[in-house]
Amino acid sequence: MEGEADGLVQVSEDSGRPRRVHGMLKLYYGINKEGKAAEQAESLDPCDINGAHFDPELFLNKLRRECSLAELMDQETCMVKQIRSLDSDMQTLVYENYNKFISATDTIRKMKNDFKKMEDEMDCLSANMSAITEFSARISGTLQDQHAQITKLSGVHTLLRKLQFLFELPARLNKCLELQAYAQAVRSHRRARCVLQQYSHLPSFKGIQDDCHAIMDKLAQELRQKFRDGGSSAKDLSECVELLLQLDEPAEELCDKFLSHAQSRLESDLQGLEAEIRPYPFASAVKDASAPRLSSAAAAGSPTDNSPKMSTVPSPTSNTDILEFIDRGCNEFVSSLCLVIASYQELFINHAQTGELASKNIPQMANGKLQAFVGDLAARYFSLVERRIQEEKGVGDNSLLVRALDRFHRRLQAVAKLLPGSPVPNQGTEIVIRAATERVKQYLSALQSFYMDSLTDVRQALATPRLSVVSASGGGGGALLGGPASSRDASNSLPELLSSLSASILNQIKSVLASVHLFTAKDIAFSNKPYFKGEFCSQGVRESLVVSFIKFVCQSSRQFCESAGDKGGSTPPALLLLLSRLCLDYETSTISYILTLTDEQFLVQHHSPVTPVTTLCTEAREAAQKLLNHYVKVQGLIISQMLRKSVETRDWVNTIEPRNVRAVMKRVVEDTTSIDVQVGLLYEEGVRKAHSSDSSKRTFSVYSSSRQQARYAASYTPSAPMDTNLLSNIHKLFSERIDIFSSVEFNKVSVITGIIKISLKTFLECVRLRTFGRYGLQQIQVDCHYLQMYLWRFVSDENLVHFLLDEIVGSSAHRCLDPAPMEQSVIEVICERG
């Protein structure tokens, strides 16, 4: 009801309505729902009583059609109510308007009255003013003459004063000169100069001018003298220069003089700096001598000590450390340089720009000179700083160097601010960059030497216990490998050695990374430079430090395979094994760990292509493979040599009937066992072809009774020499070709298989070069049986051992003058007894 009443009220207020409607809609929908469409529809509806197109006839018809009587009655009451309220509103408005109209009429009447009075007073005023004007004109007329006279007199007075000044000028100047009030003298002279110049055709003025000139020359002389004296302070100096400039001294000359003077002072600073690093060669010699000792000390240090080793060996020559040196350089040289630049600019550039000197291109000239001057000195300063930085060879506390570089770099920013276009700050940044890259290089070499030292330690650790045990056990019967017991002792520590080696290397890498990380620390000003954000991290740290080191590890490992020579002498096999495992560990985890660590620490964004982890892993794997292959080769060789010697040095034709397994075979089995233990410490077991529990028995019987006998039988029958070949060829057709020195897999079984393959093949080839008697053959039978008994368990495929031993016995049967094989049972008895 009330809403509709509102709507009716608004019929009369066209302007307010849309806003109201709008407001209502807004209220309805929440906030800013566009109400235009609704409004439009509404206004077009002829039945809308509030709409513009309202048609009473239509509305009435509609009402009559649609509404019941009661509704019509209600409608009517409502409408009457609304009409009444509209009426009363209208009456109020009319009344208010009427009141306002009455008060306005009153005001107008009052104004009319007041204006009349004012008009009269104005008339009076204008009459008075005209009278005053008349009087004034009369007075000025009478005072005219006197005024002219006074003006003239005052003019003369001024002139006289000027003349007096001029006449007194020489004396005054002299006095100033005496009092050394140069500034006043110059000011006075400047005031007089133009006048004197203008009236110089008059003899009296000419005299004065000459006097003045003479005095001023003298003054200029004195100023110059003062300027030349080095002792005066910068402020005095600048005052001098200012005065001289005002005396029309040639600015260029002054610039030169100013700069040369400044240079002498700056040079003394530089000499002071140079004095600190002068005895350079001596210093470096001493440092070099001390460096290895340091690193070895670091290597010997416990691996948990991953704080950067303090290498602040007080270098005997430059007692100042680099921070002090840079501090001194900054405080003395750089700050005086800044002072010189500032005062120079004040004098010759800023000052000149405002004065008349600006027209003579002096600022440009002066600026050019300044740039050259600063560039020259800065270059010398930089070379000194670089020399000093190069002396920082110890790779210990990096923070000192970084702080020094930071200070160095920060202070150069002052120069940059003073001299916007100067290349000096950039050169400074370059020095910092060079120092940083140099530092990275040093760290790399330190890491490398650390690694090599660690290896030496490992070598010693491998050698020491073994030696002691060997000597204790009385030589242990052989120098090649050491007794099996002793080598077992040594190998017990292999996993520990490996873990301590890799841990210490990792720690060292971490500490180096931490040291290098200082270069990019947030509080270091130059870490904001794009180089330190990008290239330094990716190329510098990641590539030249971390990646290079990993590559170095792989490289040096490979060198062990090559340089060790084929004698296998210099590198102990255990070290090869250990390194191989190390490289393998690198491949599986360490490399990616280190690189992730680096990338995280340095937030490397790789703009340029970097070595991917996979490449390094491949390299590490190759190195590991090569090392392991070499290990197999070396160990195989050691056993081969024993076998070869044993075959070559014996007279097989005239040997006695075998009663025992030869000692060398036992030795071979023992060594193989100890190698097995050694490899087992670092490598997993690996897969071998399944065999039944009594496999040694089974293969054994097959091996010697059925087939071998058949072969022997064939070779003894003179009628069928071809059969032997045929049989062995058929056998070979079905067995795979055996690669003797082939790559091995990263497991124990494969490694041992490789070693046994090499040994037995050597045995075979040696046997083929000899001729055997009956007992020679039998001895070989016994030996092979013994080997068969013990070696099958080590290899991945026992058939392999089987096949090779078969070949050996077969070949020796061939090479036998009187082939009469031993009874299998006898062989077994002999072997079991042995």
Place this chain on the structure above:
Amino acid sequence: MEDDAPVIYGLEFQARALTAQAAETDAIRFLVGTQSLKFDNQIHIIDFDDENNIINKNVLLHQAGEIWHIGASPADKAVLTTCYNKTSDSRVVSCAAVWRMPSDWETGSHESPDDSAHNPQTLELLCHLDDGAHINTACVLWEPMGDGKRVISLADNHALLWDLQESSTQATVSNTATLEGKGQLKFTSGKWSPHHNCSQLATANDTAIRGWDLRTMSQIYCIENAHGQLVRDLDFNPNRQYYLASCGDDCKVKFWDVRNVQEPVKTLEEHSHWVWSVRYNHSHDQLVLTASSDSRLILSNMVSISSEPFGHLVDDEELSEGEENHHEDKGKEPLKDSVVSTYEEHEDSVYAAEWSSADPWLFASLSYDGRLVINRVPRALKYRILL
């Protein structure tokens, strides 16, 4: 270009000794000596008919003992030397002798080509290379390209220079060189250099290679530790006088410049077991043949250290002849050092390989089980070298 299949010939006995008949330049002919302790040993004369891919063989008996080394005279087709083991009183002695093939061995075989065992003829002994003092001859070397009058035998630690007189029926030692040193030194192999007027000899003992001047019989160079283990064989580059190839038990083949013996010029590591023989091709010294106890034969192309490192030098005439060919050549990449081919026809250790003296593109290899395989250089490579 399909390469011809290898031709395989099987001997009844095990064999180590193989040589090409050096004086024969028309027929492709190899001599093989067998090793048998129980039967009469034989020398098989293998003729290869290149056009029909057929092997003709003739057998001569060598009753003296099992043959460890065989050498053919460069001057007389019928003359050869062997080193053989003789067993007497349960002692095994290595001897060397010069032999002559019976003159009618060829006709004899043609009568009954399918029956090799039919009355094989016996070699005619010319003389023993035995001065009574030195035994255990490891090998006998003919003077390369000589008149068949001089041989060197390597016995234990002595190198004996023999003069063969009166059509080789008499041999006298004209000079000896002795290897002095600790322990029992023993020459394992040697090669007579075809350069310097045949005045140089290279020998191998243990891991060392030594060069000797035959005029003074003194050592001129020594490559200590040439190989990690025993050196098995040597060969001189036929065209570059200072270049020498060696092979040994470290599975490597090394190439040396004897003027600088600190480092090998090149090392090949292709075999997976001991390398027993290395041979330069007589005409194209980039082709190197190696035989190994891994049952493989490898043909390598060592262009970079050959006498034709930039390929075949084209003559002016050939240039004008085939201007276009020349342009094509430029487009070709220069050949790089590489393994040309690996031959796996053998089932047992290959102890010897030899190039044919008649056909530079053909070679034979012999494995212990008595299998002789004749192979050719792949045609593609042949044409690249020739054109």
